[in-house]
Amino acid sequence: MGSNGPVMMHSGFGLFYEKDKLLFHLSSYSGMEFQECERPNLTQMPNKARPRREWSTLSPIDVLWMPRSAMRPAEGDTSDCILVVGISRPKMAAAFLSVALLSLFLTFHVLYDSAVYSLHAASAVEGRAVELVSQVRATPPLLFSSKVHYPRTSRHLPQAIIIGVRKCGTRALLEMLFLHPQIQKASGEVHFFDRDDNYGKGLEWYRRKMPYSFRGQITIEKSPSYFVTPEVPERIRAMNASVKLLLIVREPVTRAISDYTQLRIHAATASTLIINGNGSNGSNSNGTLSSRSINGQQQQSQQVQATRSFEELVIRPDGTINESYRPVAISLYHTFMHRWLEVFSREQILVVNGDQLIEDPVPQLRKIESFLGLEPRIGRHNFYFNHTKGFYCLRNETSEKCLRESKGRRHPRVSPLVVTKLRRFFNEHNQRFYELVGEDLGWPEE
Ligand SMILES: Nc1ncnc2c1ncn2[C@@H]1O[C@H](COP(=O)(O)OS(=O)(=O)O)[C@@H](OP(=O)(O)O)[C@H]1O
Numbered sequence: 331m332g333s334n335g336p337v338m339m340h341s342g343f344g345l346f347y348e349k350d351k352l353l354f355h356l357s358s359y360s361g362m363e364f365q366e367c368e369r370p371n372l373t374q375m376p377n378k379a380r381p382r383r384e385w386s387t388l389s390p391i392d393v394l395w396m397p398r399s400a401m402r403p404a405e406g407d408t409s410d411c412i413l414v415v416g417i418s419r420p421k422m423a424a425a426f427l428s429v430a431l432l433s434l435f436l437t438f439h440v441l442y443d444s445a446v447y448s449l450h451a452a453s454a455v456e457g458r459a460v461e462l463v464s465q466v467r468a469t470p471p472l473l474f475s476s477k478v479h480y481p482r483t484s485r486h487l488p489q490a491i492i493i494g495v496r497k498c499g500t501r502a503l504l505e506m507l508f509l510h511p512q513i514q515k516a517s518g519e520v521h522f523f524d525r526d527d528n529y530g531k532g533l534e535w536y537r538r539k540m541p542y543s544f545r546g547q548i549t550i551e552k553s554p555s556y557f558v559t560p561e562v563p564e565r566i567r568a569m570n571a572s573v574k575l576l577l578i579v580r581e582p583v584t585r586a587i588s589d590y591t592q593l594r595i596h597a598a599t600a601s602t603l604i605i606n607g608n609g610s611n612g613s614n615s616n617g618t619l620s621s622r623s624i625n626g627q628q629q630q631s632q633q634v635q636a637t638r639s640f641e642e643l644v645i646r647p648d649g650t651i652n653e654s655y656r657p658v659a660i661s662l663y664h665t666f667m668h669r670w671l672e673v674f675s676r677e678q679i680l681v682v683n684g685d686q687l688i689e690d691p692v693p694q695l696r697k698i699e700s701f702l703g704l705e706p707r708i709g710r711h712n713f714y715f716n717h718t719k720g721f722y723c724l725r726n727e728t729s730e731k732c733l734r735e736s737k738g739r740r741h742p743r744v745s746p747l748v749v750t751k752l753r754r755f756f757n758e759h760n761q762r763f764y765e766l767v768g769e770d771l772g773w774p775e776e
Pocket of ligand 1: 495496497498499500501502554587588589591687688721722723733736737738739740
Protein backbone atom coordinates (compact mmCIF):
# COMPACT_ATOMS: atom_id res chain seq x y z
CA MET A 331 0.00 0.00 0.00
CA GLY A 332 1.43 3.38 -0.84
CA SER A 333 1.21 5.68 2.17
CA ASN A 334 2.33 8.95 0.57
CA GLY A 335 0.41 9.17 -2.68
CA PRO A 336 -3.38 9.37 -2.95
CA VAL A 337 -5.11 6.03 -2.31
CA MET A 338 -8.51 4.80 -3.36
CA MET A 339 -11.01 3.68 -0.68
CA HIS A 340 -12.35 0.20 -0.98
CA SER A 341 -15.94 -0.18 -1.99
CA GLY A 342 -18.22 -2.90 -0.73
CA PHE A 343 -19.20 -4.38 2.56
CA GLY A 344 -17.74 -7.25 4.45
CA LEU A 345 -17.58 -9.03 7.77
CA PHE A 346 -14.29 -10.37 9.05
CA TYR A 347 -13.16 -12.20 12.12
CA GLU A 348 -9.75 -11.30 13.37
CA LYS A 349 -8.56 -12.95 16.56
CA ASP A 350 -11.28 -12.11 19.08
CA LYS A 351 -12.66 -9.26 17.04
CA LEU A 352 -15.53 -9.31 14.70
CA LEU A 353 -14.80 -6.70 12.10
CA PHE A 354 -17.39 -4.95 10.02
CA HIS A 355 -15.86 -3.75 6.88
CA LEU A 356 -17.69 -0.55 6.00
CA SER A 357 -16.85 1.48 3.02
CA SER A 358 -19.78 3.31 1.67
CA TYR A 359 -17.58 6.19 0.65
CA SER A 360 -16.17 4.49 -2.36
CA GLY A 361 -14.06 6.62 -4.64
CA MET A 362 -12.83 9.11 -1.99
CA GLU A 363 -9.16 9.92 -2.21
CA PHE A 364 -6.94 10.14 0.85
CA GLN A 365 -3.28 10.95 1.30
CA GLU A 366 -2.49 8.04 3.56
CA CYS A 367 -4.28 5.23 5.23
CA GLU A 368 -2.98 5.85 8.73
CA ARG A 369 -4.17 9.48 8.86
CA PRO A 370 -7.06 9.94 6.51
CA ASN A 371 -8.35 13.42 5.97
CA LEU A 372 -11.80 12.92 7.47
CA THR A 373 -12.98 16.34 6.32
CA GLN A 374 -12.96 15.06 2.74
CA MET A 375 -15.50 12.39 3.58
CA PRO A 376 -19.21 13.05 3.23
CA ASN A 377 -20.76 13.82 6.59
CA LYS A 378 -22.91 10.73 6.55
CA ALA A 379 -19.98 8.42 6.15
CA ARG A 380 -17.57 10.11 8.50
CA PRO A 381 -16.73 7.95 11.51
CA ARG A 382 -17.64 9.57 14.84
CA ARG A 383 -14.54 8.52 16.66
CA GLU A 384 -11.31 7.16 15.38
CA TRP A 385 -10.23 5.08 18.33
CA SER A 386 -11.47 4.49 21.83
CA THR A 387 -10.08 2.26 24.48
CA LEU A 388 -13.25 2.50 26.58
CA SER A 389 -15.90 1.77 23.98
CA PRO A 390 -16.34 -1.74 22.66
CA ILE A 391 -16.48 -0.21 19.20
CA ASP A 392 -13.20 0.64 17.55
CA VAL A 393 -12.89 2.61 14.38
CA LEU A 394 -9.55 2.26 12.78
CA TRP A 395 -7.85 2.57 9.45
CA MET A 396 -5.97 -0.45 8.30
CA PRO A 397 -3.74 -1.18 5.38
CA ARG A 398 -5.44 -3.19 2.71
CA SER A 399 -2.88 -5.97 3.14
CA ALA A 400 -4.06 -6.61 6.72
CA MET A 401 -7.34 -8.01 5.45
CA ARG A 402 -8.25 -10.93 3.32
CA PRO A 403 -8.63 -9.47 -0.16
CA ALA A 404 -12.07 -9.63 -1.67
CA GLU A 405 -12.20 -11.00 -5.17
CA GLY A 406 -11.67 -8.33 -7.78
CA ASP A 407 -10.98 -5.74 -5.08
CA THR A 408 -8.23 -3.31 -6.07
CA SER A 409 -8.59 -0.67 -3.41
CA ASP A 410 -5.57 0.33 -1.38
CA CYS A 411 -7.02 0.94 2.01
CA ILE A 412 -10.09 0.15 3.99
CA LEU A 413 -12.00 1.55 6.90
CA VAL A 414 -12.74 -1.07 9.50
CA VAL A 415 -15.19 -0.72 12.31
CA GLY A 416 -14.44 -3.43 14.84
CA ILE A 417 -16.25 -4.54 17.92
CA SER A 418 -13.64 -5.66 20.34
CA ARG A 419 -15.87 -7.92 22.43
CA PRO A 420 -17.26 -11.00 20.70
CA LYS A 421 -20.44 -11.08 22.83
CA MET A 422 -21.20 -7.48 22.00
CA ALA A 423 -20.62 -8.29 18.40
CA ALA A 424 -23.10 -11.16 18.53
CA ALA A 425 -25.67 -8.89 20.18
CA PHE A 426 -25.23 -6.23 17.49
CA LEU A 427 -25.58 -8.83 14.78
CA SER A 428 -28.78 -10.25 16.31
CA VAL A 429 -30.35 -6.82 16.57
CA ALA A 430 -29.45 -6.08 12.94
CA LEU A 431 -30.94 -9.38 11.74
CA LEU A 432 -34.09 -8.93 13.83
CA SER A 433 -34.62 -5.45 12.43
CA LEU A 434 -34.24 -6.80 8.92
CA PHE A 435 -36.75 -9.57 9.61
CA LEU A 436 -39.28 -7.18 11.14
CA THR A 437 -38.94 -4.78 8.23
CA PHE A 438 -39.64 -7.51 5.68
CA HIS A 439 -42.49 -8.95 7.73
CA VAL A 440 -44.24 -5.62 8.06
CA LEU A 441 -43.72 -4.88 4.34
CA TYR A 442 -45.16 -8.26 3.40
CA ASP A 443 -48.20 -7.86 5.66
CA SER A 444 -48.91 -4.38 4.39
CA ALA A 445 -48.79 -5.61 0.81
CA VAL A 446 -51.23 -8.46 1.53
CA TYR A 447 -53.46 -6.17 3.54
CA SER A 448 -53.59 -3.56 0.78
CA LEU A 449 -54.60 -6.19 -1.73
CA HIS A 450 -57.30 -7.52 0.47
CA ALA A 451 -58.57 -4.13 1.51
CA ALA A 452 -58.91 -3.26 -2.16
CA SER A 453 -60.83 -6.43 -2.91
CA ALA A 454 -63.11 -6.20 0.13
CA VAL A 455 -63.96 -2.58 -0.39
CA GLU A 456 -64.71 -2.98 -4.06
CA GLY A 457 -66.66 -6.15 -3.40
CA ARG A 458 -64.39 -8.14 -5.69
CA ALA A 459 -63.16 -11.43 -4.35
CA VAL A 460 -59.45 -11.97 -4.60
CA GLU A 461 -58.04 -15.32 -3.57
CA LEU A 462 -55.79 -14.62 -0.66
CA VAL A 463 -54.02 -16.53 2.02
CA SER A 464 -56.92 -17.14 4.32
CA GLN A 465 -55.06 -16.66 7.58
CA VAL A 466 -53.98 -13.12 6.91
CA ARG A 467 -57.28 -11.69 5.77
CA ALA A 468 -58.16 -8.87 8.09
CA THR A 469 -56.41 -10.82 10.77
CA PRO A 470 -53.46 -9.20 12.49
CA PRO A 471 -50.01 -10.42 11.50
CA LEU A 472 -48.82 -13.33 13.61
CA LEU A 473 -46.16 -11.28 15.29
CA PHE A 474 -48.62 -8.91 16.84
CA SER A 475 -51.27 -9.59 19.45
CA SER A 476 -54.89 -10.01 18.42
CA LYS A 477 -55.55 -6.53 19.78
CA VAL A 478 -53.83 -5.10 16.72
CA HIS A 479 -56.11 -4.83 13.75
CA TYR A 480 -56.09 -3.33 10.33
CA PRO A 481 -57.79 -0.06 9.60
CA ARG A 482 -61.33 -0.37 8.28
CA THR A 483 -61.91 -3.70 10.04
CA SER A 484 -63.97 -4.26 13.15
CA ARG A 485 -65.61 -7.04 15.10
CA HIS A 486 -69.16 -7.79 13.97
CA LEU A 487 -71.85 -9.98 15.46
CA PRO A 488 -72.18 -13.12 13.32
CA GLN A 489 -74.51 -12.92 10.35
CA ALA A 490 -74.45 -16.73 10.09
CA ILE A 491 -74.18 -19.42 12.75
CA ILE A 492 -73.47 -23.15 12.56
CA ILE A 493 -75.91 -24.36 15.22
CA GLY A 494 -74.99 -28.09 15.17
CA VAL A 495 -75.35 -30.97 15.19
CA ARG A 496 -72.54 -32.19 17.42
CA LYS A 497 -70.25 -34.76 15.71
CA CYS A 498 -71.73 -34.08 12.29
CA GLY A 499 -68.75 -32.13 10.91
CA THR A 500 -69.32 -28.66 12.37
CA ARG A 501 -65.58 -27.95 12.60
CA ALA A 502 -64.87 -29.27 9.09
CA LEU A 503 -67.69 -27.11 7.75
CA LEU A 504 -66.42 -23.95 9.44
CA GLU A 505 -62.83 -24.50 8.29
CA MET A 506 -63.98 -25.21 4.74
CA LEU A 507 -66.11 -22.08 4.62
CA PHE A 508 -63.15 -20.08 5.88
CA LEU A 509 -61.47 -20.84 2.55
CA HIS A 510 -63.83 -18.27 1.09
CA PRO A 511 -62.28 -14.78 1.04
CA GLN A 512 -65.53 -13.19 2.17
CA ILE A 513 -65.83 -15.27 5.31
CA GLN A 514 -64.33 -14.72 8.73
CA LYS A 515 -64.69 -17.27 11.52
CA ALA A 516 -64.62 -17.16 15.30
CA SER A 517 -61.76 -19.41 16.25
CA GLY A 518 -63.20 -21.37 19.18
CA GLU A 519 -66.70 -22.40 20.15
CA VAL A 520 -68.16 -19.32 21.82
CA HIS A 521 -71.16 -20.95 23.60
CA PHE A 522 -72.85 -17.61 24.05
CA PHE A 523 -76.48 -18.57 23.56
CA ASP A 524 -76.43 -21.94 25.33
CA ARG A 525 -74.56 -21.06 28.53
CA ASP A 526 -76.40 -18.77 30.90
CA ASP A 527 -73.20 -17.36 32.42
CA ASN A 528 -71.97 -16.32 28.96
CA TYR A 529 -75.36 -15.05 27.83
CA GLY A 530 -75.54 -12.94 30.96
CA LYS A 531 -72.39 -11.09 29.86
CA GLY A 532 -74.33 -9.49 27.04
CA LEU A 533 -74.03 -9.00 23.30
CA GLU A 534 -71.01 -6.73 23.58
CA TRP A 535 -69.09 -9.59 25.22
CA TYR A 536 -70.20 -11.84 22.35
CA ARG A 537 -69.17 -9.30 19.73
CA ARG A 538 -65.72 -9.08 21.25
CA LYS A 539 -65.32 -12.83 20.74
CA MET A 540 -65.71 -12.33 16.99
CA PRO A 541 -62.81 -11.87 14.57
CA TYR A 542 -62.02 -8.59 12.83
CA SER A 543 -63.66 -8.35 9.43
CA PHE A 544 -64.13 -5.91 6.59
CA ARG A 545 -67.52 -4.52 5.78
CA GLY A 546 -69.13 -6.95 3.37
CA GLN A 547 -67.48 -10.01 4.87
CA ILE A 548 -69.58 -12.57 6.73
CA THR A 549 -68.69 -13.54 10.28
CA ILE A 550 -69.52 -17.12 11.26
CA GLU A 551 -69.28 -18.94 14.55
CA LYS A 552 -70.10 -22.53 15.45
CA SER A 553 -71.27 -23.98 18.75
CA PRO A 554 -72.79 -27.44 18.15
CA SER A 555 -74.79 -27.50 21.39
CA TYR A 556 -76.96 -24.58 20.22
CA PHE A 557 -79.13 -27.04 18.31
CA VAL A 558 -80.18 -29.04 21.39
CA THR A 559 -80.48 -26.20 23.94
CA PRO A 560 -84.12 -25.06 24.30
CA GLU A 561 -83.43 -21.36 25.00
CA VAL A 562 -81.14 -20.82 22.03
CA PRO A 563 -83.54 -20.16 19.10
CA GLU A 564 -85.28 -17.29 20.91
CA ARG A 565 -81.99 -15.83 22.07
CA ILE A 566 -80.55 -15.86 18.56
CA ARG A 567 -83.67 -14.23 17.16
CA ALA A 568 -83.40 -11.52 19.82
CA MET A 569 -79.91 -10.75 18.49
CA ASN A 570 -80.80 -10.81 14.80
CA ALA A 571 -84.10 -12.00 13.42
CA SER A 572 -82.68 -12.33 9.88
CA VAL A 573 -79.57 -14.33 10.82
CA LYS A 574 -78.72 -17.31 8.58
CA LEU A 575 -78.45 -20.68 10.27
CA LEU A 576 -76.49 -23.71 9.10
CA LEU A 577 -77.52 -27.10 10.44
CA ILE A 578 -75.22 -29.98 9.51
CA VAL A 579 -76.59 -33.47 10.09
CA ARG A 580 -75.29 -37.00 9.60
CA GLU A 581 -76.90 -40.38 9.41
CA PRO A 582 -78.14 -40.71 13.03
CA VAL A 583 -76.57 -44.07 13.91
CA THR A 584 -73.12 -43.05 12.64
CA ARG A 585 -73.49 -39.80 14.56
CA ALA A 586 -74.41 -41.69 17.74
CA ILE A 587 -71.35 -43.96 17.38
CA SER A 588 -69.13 -40.92 16.78
CA ASP A 589 -70.58 -39.27 19.89
CA TYR A 590 -70.03 -42.45 21.94
CA THR A 591 -66.42 -42.64 20.73
CA GLN A 592 -65.75 -39.09 21.85
CA LEU A 593 -67.50 -39.55 25.24
CA ARG A 594 -65.55 -42.74 25.87
CA ILE A 595 -62.24 -41.01 25.16
CA HIS A 596 -63.15 -38.09 27.43
CA ALA A 597 -64.37 -40.43 30.19
CA ALA A 598 -61.18 -42.47 29.97
CA THR A 599 -59.11 -39.28 30.27
CA ALA A 600 -61.17 -38.10 33.24
CA SER A 601 -60.94 -41.52 34.95
CA THR A 602 -57.18 -41.51 34.50
CA LEU A 603 -57.01 -38.06 36.07
CA ILE A 604 -59.13 -39.23 39.02
CA ILE A 605 -57.14 -42.43 39.51
CA ASN A 606 -53.88 -40.47 39.38
CA GLY A 607 -55.25 -37.83 41.73
CA ASN A 608 -54.70 -35.18 39.09
CA GLY A 609 -58.27 -34.19 38.71
CA SER A 610 -58.29 -31.13 40.90
CA ASN A 611 -57.51 -28.43 38.40
CA GLY A 612 -60.98 -28.04 36.96
CA SER A 613 -61.08 -28.96 33.33
CA ASN A 614 -59.25 -31.11 30.82
CA SER A 615 -57.78 -29.80 27.59
CA ASN A 616 -61.14 -29.94 25.83
CA GLY A 617 -62.86 -28.05 28.62
CA THR A 618 -65.62 -30.61 28.45
CA LEU A 619 -65.23 -32.40 31.75
CA SER A 620 -64.42 -30.82 35.01
CA SER A 621 -62.90 -33.26 37.48
CA ARG A 622 -63.36 -30.75 40.27
CA SER A 623 -67.06 -30.47 39.63
CA ILE A 624 -67.83 -34.16 39.43
CA ASN A 625 -68.98 -35.85 42.56
CA GLY A 626 -68.38 -39.47 43.58
CA GLN A 627 -71.42 -40.77 41.72
CA GLN A 628 -70.41 -38.99 38.52
CA GLN A 629 -66.84 -40.30 38.85
CA GLN A 630 -68.20 -43.80 39.02
CA SER A 631 -70.46 -43.19 36.05
CA GLN A 632 -67.55 -41.88 34.02
CA GLN A 633 -65.45 -44.92 34.81
CA VAL A 634 -68.38 -47.12 33.77
CA GLN A 635 -68.88 -45.08 30.56
CA ALA A 636 -65.23 -45.53 29.71
CA THR A 637 -65.45 -49.29 29.92
CA ARG A 638 -68.94 -50.13 28.66
CA SER A 639 -69.49 -50.95 25.03
CA PHE A 640 -71.76 -48.98 22.71
CA GLU A 641 -74.09 -51.96 22.48
CA GLU A 642 -74.47 -52.14 26.26
CA LEU A 643 -75.24 -48.45 26.51
CA VAL A 644 -77.80 -48.19 23.70
CA ILE A 645 -79.73 -51.43 24.21
CA ARG A 646 -81.50 -51.90 27.50
CA PRO A 647 -81.50 -55.35 29.15
CA ASP A 648 -85.08 -55.83 27.91
CA GLY A 649 -83.90 -55.32 24.33
CA THR A 650 -85.43 -51.85 23.77
CA ILE A 651 -83.47 -48.81 22.64
CA ASN A 652 -82.21 -46.58 25.43
CA GLU A 653 -83.59 -43.29 24.11
CA SER A 654 -82.35 -41.39 27.11
CA TYR A 655 -78.71 -42.26 26.34
CA ARG A 656 -77.45 -38.90 25.08
CA PRO A 657 -75.79 -40.08 21.85
CA VAL A 658 -79.15 -41.60 20.89
CA ALA A 659 -81.24 -38.65 22.12
CA ILE A 660 -79.22 -36.06 20.15
CA SER A 661 -79.69 -38.08 16.94
CA LEU A 662 -83.48 -37.65 17.25
CA TYR A 663 -83.19 -34.48 15.18
CA HIS A 664 -86.90 -33.74 14.80
CA THR A 665 -87.29 -33.37 18.57
CA PHE A 666 -85.10 -30.26 18.44
CA MET A 667 -85.84 -29.08 14.92
CA HIS A 668 -89.46 -28.19 15.56
CA ARG A 669 -88.42 -25.56 18.13
CA TRP A 670 -86.19 -23.84 15.55
CA LEU A 671 -88.96 -23.78 13.03
CA GLU A 672 -91.27 -22.14 15.54
CA VAL A 673 -88.83 -19.24 15.76
CA PHE A 674 -87.24 -19.01 12.29
CA SER A 675 -88.58 -19.41 8.80
CA ARG A 676 -87.50 -22.53 6.93
CA GLU A 677 -85.67 -20.32 4.38
CA GLN A 678 -83.36 -19.09 7.11
CA ILE A 679 -82.05 -22.56 7.90
CA LEU A 680 -79.88 -24.54 5.51
CA VAL A 681 -79.61 -28.26 6.15
CA VAL A 682 -76.14 -29.48 5.18
CA ASN A 683 -75.57 -33.17 4.54
CA GLY A 684 -72.59 -34.07 6.74
CA ASP A 685 -72.04 -37.49 5.15
CA GLN A 686 -71.79 -35.87 1.73
CA LEU A 687 -69.49 -33.19 3.10
CA ILE A 688 -67.10 -36.00 4.05
CA GLU A 689 -67.45 -37.80 0.69
CA ASP A 690 -67.33 -34.79 -1.61
CA PRO A 691 -67.27 -31.37 0.06
CA VAL A 692 -67.55 -29.05 -2.96
CA PRO A 693 -71.25 -29.54 -3.87
CA GLN A 694 -72.29 -28.92 -0.26
CA LEU A 695 -70.13 -25.80 -0.11
CA ARG A 696 -71.63 -24.50 -3.37
CA LYS A 697 -75.08 -24.74 -1.81
CA ILE A 698 -73.87 -22.82 1.24
CA GLU A 699 -72.16 -20.09 -0.82
CA SER A 700 -75.42 -19.53 -2.63
CA PHE A 701 -77.42 -19.59 0.63
CA LEU A 702 -75.10 -16.94 2.09
CA GLY A 703 -75.31 -14.85 -1.07
CA LEU A 704 -71.62 -15.30 -1.88
CA GLU A 705 -69.89 -15.80 -5.20
CA PRO A 706 -68.77 -19.41 -5.66
CA ARG A 707 -65.10 -19.35 -4.72
CA ILE A 708 -64.37 -22.67 -3.00
CA GLY A 709 -63.55 -25.36 -5.53
CA ARG A 710 -61.87 -28.71 -6.03
CA HIS A 711 -58.47 -27.02 -5.98
CA ASN A 712 -59.07 -26.36 -2.27
CA PHE A 713 -59.08 -30.04 -1.32
CA TYR A 714 -56.95 -33.14 -1.53
CA PHE A 715 -57.68 -36.58 -0.17
CA ASN A 716 -55.36 -37.69 2.61
CA HIS A 717 -55.26 -41.50 2.45
CA THR A 718 -53.67 -41.85 5.88
CA LYS A 719 -56.40 -39.81 7.55
CA GLY A 720 -59.13 -41.11 5.27
CA PHE A 721 -60.62 -37.61 4.88
CA TYR A 722 -60.28 -34.60 2.67
CA CYS A 723 -57.79 -32.00 3.84
CA LEU A 724 -57.83 -28.32 2.94
CA ARG A 725 -55.45 -26.19 0.94
CA ASN A 726 -55.08 -22.65 -0.31
CA GLU A 727 -52.31 -20.94 -2.30
CA THR A 728 -49.80 -21.16 0.51
CA SER A 729 -50.65 -23.95 2.89
CA GLU A 730 -52.30 -27.30 3.41
CA LYS A 731 -54.16 -28.39 6.50
CA CYS A 732 -55.92 -31.50 7.79
CA LEU A 733 -58.28 -31.34 10.74
CA ARG A 734 -56.68 -32.48 13.96
CA GLU A 735 -56.73 -36.01 15.34
CA SER A 736 -59.96 -35.61 17.30
CA LYS A 737 -61.72 -35.19 13.94
CA GLY A 738 -61.99 -38.36 11.93
CA ARG A 739 -61.37 -40.81 14.75
CA ARG A 740 -61.52 -44.54 14.17
CA HIS A 741 -64.86 -45.79 15.51
CA PRO A 742 -65.14 -49.00 17.53
CA ARG A 743 -66.67 -51.97 15.76
CA VAL A 744 -70.38 -52.15 16.52
CA SER A 745 -72.41 -55.32 16.11
CA PRO A 746 -74.25 -55.20 12.74
CA LEU A 747 -77.36 -56.50 14.54
CA VAL A 748 -77.33 -53.47 16.83
CA VAL A 749 -76.76 -51.14 13.87
CA THR A 750 -79.76 -52.62 12.10
CA LYS A 751 -81.89 -52.40 15.21
CA LEU A 752 -80.94 -48.76 15.68
CA ARG A 753 -81.64 -47.91 12.05
CA ARG A 754 -85.09 -49.39 12.29
CA PHE A 755 -85.67 -47.41 15.45
CA PHE A 756 -84.48 -44.16 13.87
CA ASN A 757 -86.41 -44.67 10.64
CA GLU A 758 -89.68 -43.24 11.95
CA HIS A 759 -87.87 -40.32 13.59
CA ASN A 760 -85.96 -39.60 10.40
CA GLN A 761 -89.20 -39.45 8.44
CA ARG A 762 -90.47 -36.81 10.86
CA PHE A 763 -87.31 -34.84 10.40
CA TYR A 764 -87.61 -35.05 6.58
CA GLU A 765 -91.15 -33.74 6.85
CA LEU A 766 -90.10 -30.81 8.98
CA VAL A 767 -87.28 -29.76 6.67
CA GLY A 768 -89.06 -30.75 3.44
CA GLU A 769 -86.16 -32.83 2.27
CA ASP A 770 -85.40 -36.56 2.18
CA LEU A 771 -81.84 -37.22 3.25
CA GLY A 772 -81.97 -40.87 2.20
CA TRP A 773 -80.64 -42.43 5.37
CA PRO A 774 -80.71 -46.25 5.40
CA GLU A 775 -83.80 -47.80 6.96
CA GLU A 776 -81.94 -50.83 8.30
N1 LIG B 1 -62.48 -33.32 6.28
C1 LIG B 1 -62.71 -33.85 7.48
N2 LIG B 1 -61.71 -34.22 8.30
C2 LIG B 1 -61.97 -34.77 9.50
N3 LIG B 1 -63.21 -34.99 9.99
C3 LIG B 1 -64.24 -34.63 9.21
C4 LIG B 1 -64.04 -34.04 7.94
N4 LIG B 1 -65.25 -33.80 7.40
C5 LIG B 1 -66.14 -34.19 8.28
N5 LIG B 1 -65.55 -34.70 9.37
C6 LIG B 1 -66.28 -35.28 10.50
O1 LIG B 1 -66.38 -34.36 11.56
C7 LIG B 1 -66.72 -35.12 12.70
C8 LIG B 1 -66.57 -34.27 13.92
O2 LIG B 1 -67.67 -33.39 13.92
P1 LIG B 1 -67.69 -32.05 14.72
O3 LIG B 1 -66.56 -31.20 14.27
O4 LIG B 1 -69.03 -31.48 14.56
O5 LIG B 1 -67.43 -32.54 16.19
S1 LIG B 1 -67.69 -31.69 17.50
O6 LIG B 1 -69.11 -31.80 17.80
O7 LIG B 1 -67.27 -30.31 17.29
O8 LIG B 1 -66.90 -32.38 18.52
C9 LIG B 1 -65.79 -36.29 12.63
O9 LIG B 1 -66.38 -37.35 13.30
P2 LIG B 1 -65.56 -38.69 13.65
O10 LIG B 1 -65.29 -39.36 12.35
O11 LIG B 1 -66.43 -39.50 14.52
O12 LIG B 1 -64.31 -38.25 14.35
C10 LIG B 1 -65.63 -36.51 11.13
O13 LIG B 1 -66.27 -37.63 10.65
